[in-house]
Amino acid sequence: RKDTDRGAHPLDKKNMKPSRATNPENGLSQILRLVLRELNLFYSRDVNGVCLLYDLLHSPWLQALLKVYDCLLEFKEKKLVPATTHAQTLSCEALLSAHDTVAQKDFEPLLPPLPDNIPESEEAMRIVCIVKNQQPLVRKSLHLLRIISGLMVNQGLIMGLLYAGDKLVEVNGVPVEGLDPEQVIHILAMSRGTIMFKVVPVSAPPVNSQKTVYVRAMTEYWPQEDSAIPCMDAGLPFQKGDILQIVDQNDALWWQARKISDLGTCAGLIPSNHLLKRKQREFWWSQPYQPPSGLKPTIYKEEFVGSGQKFFIAGFRRSMRLCRRKSHLGGLRAGLGGGDGGLPAPRAPYEEVVRYQRRASEQHRLVVLVGPSGVGVNELRRQLIELNPEHFQSAVPRTCSTYLYPMLLLVIFYWSKEFLFSLWHSCRMLEHGEYKGHLYGTSVDAVQTVLDEGKICVMDLEPQGIQLARTQELKPYVIFIKPPSMSCMKQSRKNAKIITDYFVDMKFKDEDLQEMEDLAQKMEAQFGQFFDHVIVNDNLQDACAQLVSAIQKAQEEPQWVPATWISSDTES
Numbered sequence: 001r002k003d004t005d006r007g008a009h010p011l012d013k014k015n016m017k018p019s020r021a022t023n024p025e026n027g028l029s030q031i032l033r034l035v036l037r038e039l040n041l042f043y044s045r046d047v048n049g050v051c052l053l054y055d056l057l058h059s060p061w062l063q064a065l066l067k068v069y070d071c072l073l074e075f076k077e078k079k080l081v082p083a084t085t086h087a088q089t090l091s092c093e094a095l096l097s098a099h100d101t102v103a104q105k106d107f108e109p110l111l112p113p114l115p116d117n118i119p120e121s122e123e124a125m126r127i128v129c130i131v132k133n134q135q136p137l138v139r140k141s142l143h144l145l146r147i148i149s150g151l152m153v154n155q156g157l158i159m160g161l162l163y164a165g166d167k168l169v170e171v172n173g174v175p176v177e178g179l180d181p182e183q184v185i186h187i188l189a190m191s192r193g194t195i196m197f198k199v200v201p202v203s204a205p206p207v208n209s210q211k212t213v214y215v216r217a218m219t220e221y222w223p224q225e226d227s228a229i230p231c232m233d234a235g236l237p238f239q240k241g242d243i244l245q246i247v248d249q250n251d252a253l254w255w256q257a258r259k260i261s262d263l264g265t266c267a268g269l270i271p272s273n274h275l276l277k278r279k280q281r282e283f284w285w286s287q288p289y290q291p292p293s294g295l296k297p298t299i300y301k302e303e304f305v306g307s308g309q310k311f312f313i314a315g316f317r318r319s320m321r322l323c324r325r326k327s328h329l330g331g332l333r334a335g336l337g338g339g340d341g342g343l344p345a346p347r348a349p350y351e352e353v354v355r356y357q358r359r360a361s362e363q364h365r366l367v368v369l370v371g372p373s374g375v376g377v378n379e380l381r382r383q384l385i386e387l388n389p390e391h392f393q394s395a396v397p398r399t400c401s402t403y404l405y406p407m408l409l410l411v412i413f414y415w416s417k418e419f420l421f422s423l424w425h426s427c428r429m430l431e432h433g434e435y436k437g438h439l440y441g442t443s444v445d446a447v448q449t450v451l452d453e454g455k456i457c458v459m460d461l462e463p464q465g466i467q468l469a470r471t472q473e474l475k476p477y478v479i480f481i482k483p484p485s486m487s488c489m490k491q492s493r494k495n496a497k498i499i500t501d502y503f504v505d506m507k508f509k510d511e512d513l514q515e516m517e518d519l520a521q522k523m524e525a526q527f528g529q530f531f532d533h534v535i536v537n538d539n540l541q542d543a544c545a546q547l548v549s550a551i552q553k554a555q556e557e558p559q560w561v562p563a564t565w566i567s568s569d570t571e572s
């Protein structure tokens with residue numbers, strides 16, 4: 001409040017002894033309380049005008065004001081210690097007056113009056129003023145340059161004022177026609193406060209009728225490494241698996257997007273679907289050809305459950321580890337490269353996604369665990385099922401030698417990954433393998449059997465198999481089990497044993513742990529876009545608790561899923 005306002009207080013503070021305020025009994029609040037008590041008596045007798053006075057004295061603002069007054073009087077008696085040396089000379093009055101000055105200041109930007117002498121010929125021009133803050137105008141200036149090149153404008157800042165296609169004529173009264181873009185950038189960078197643009201408007205400003213779409217990035221993009229981007233600083237870097245909100249697709253080559261983890265920021269430039277596909281294709285063709293190194297069918301491992309009962313668990317993980325031991329990484333590396341040792345063919349760079357929440361009446365989503373061999377996928381799955389066998393279950397693999405043998409013969413004959421995939425599709429196999437000369441496979445039907453029982457089906461898959469499972473029918477939720485750092489693993493796996501098909505328990509060696517870490521990195525780099533959740537398996541109990549919580553969220557909370565999985569009536 002201003003000094004004058006304080007002076008206008010009905011109670012004259014000069015006549016009030018300070019000691020009265022320090023004693024709460026004698027303070028103004030106390031006096032007010034007494035007056036109210038008196039008034040109460042009159043009020044009950046219905047004395048004229050008392051109601052009005054009663055309401056007035058009861059008003060919260062008056063009570064608050066009196067309380068503030070009491071407090072100030074109390075502080076006036078105390079020897080206050082300034083918080084900083086600068087505040088040494090500040091009195092209470094000076095602070096209040098500083099507050100008043102700031103409170104009364106008008107922070108609205110002052111725009112200069114428009115020039116009076118605008119000639120008739122300039123009728124078709126538009127003058128736009130923006131107020132620049134103290135930050136260097138790098139990003140914004142470049143966005144404005146997009147107007148010159150007809151690409152885009154910064155929506156948050158000048159939406160509705162400047163449009164793509166507007167021709168920039170003057171900046172702050174300086175004619176810019178014929179200047180190089182760099183010279184205009186320089187003028188903008190040097191500008192402080194208000195910047196006035198004179199533009200010849202585009203004949204028909206574009207109407208943005210597109211609906212906002214969300215996509216999952218299936219590849220990564222680094223604007224700093226892309227010399228073709230019109231404005232590097234305005235680029236939006238993203239990684240595989242990031243969910244992006246596409247806000248503008250008007251330009252065929254460059255879209256504007258935000259990350260959903262950062263919706264508050266202004267949009268950045270990303271290559272359009274078409275452009276990114278083209279870039280991927282160019283990159284793919286530029287890579288040297290690598291002949292296929294072969295697809296190795298893997299082996300199933302048997303597991304004893306309960307009282308001597310034996311059945312096969314899905315997955316070839318341990319066998320893969322054995323294979324790798326024999327061939328020293330070579331075989332598995334080939335497997336990670338997509339099975340043929342070459343670079344995987346480019347796929348769609350963006351996948352449209354929507355929010356989906358499973359309805360209670362719908363079947364559960366399949367839970368897929370992925371991770372490098374030895375990280376603890378089987379152990380976690382085992383513990384999960386043990387925790388609640390009524391709720392969680394694995395899919396039981398079946399022997400399928402009748403059709404897999406001829407199928408494999410065909411695969412060997414054609415030696416084509418695509419051909420194998422098509423056969424797998426026709427058999428609805430999510431994975432297959434060989435154990436002691438027999439062929440086994442886990443089919444979609446085996447998963448469906450578990451889901452039909454109302455249970456949550458939990459299975460482990462090699463990352464190459466994720467795409468087969470990604471269907472509207474199963475709506476898998478993929479959890480990547482990641483190894484902790486080497487030092488943590490050395491500690492936590494001190495007593496852990498590698499269980500092999502030959503029932504020889506071996507301790508983890510440093511090279512096993514290193515191998516696990518390398519593989520995890522490769523899996524993340526190549527298949528990270530499919531991972532809905534990542535759990536670092538350091539402490540087994542913690543990891544198991546995280547797994548339970550992640551599965552619960554997947555089944556009960558909204559998640560981003562491919563738009564193709566959801567028909568419009570089930571969309572949340």
Ligand SMILES: Nc1ncnc2c1ncn2[C@@H]1O[C@H](COP(=O)(O)OP(=O)(O)OP(=O)(O)O)[C@@H](O)[C@H]1O
Binds near residue numbers: 372380493537538
């Ligand atoms: N967090 C952990 N701390 C200590 N030991 C662990 C941890 N996680 C797993 N283990 C142990 O590591 C060994 C390998 O685990 P597990 O068999 O589950 O690996 P995996 O990922 O399924 O790989 P594979 O399929 O090749 O066996 C087991 O003995 C298991 O008990």
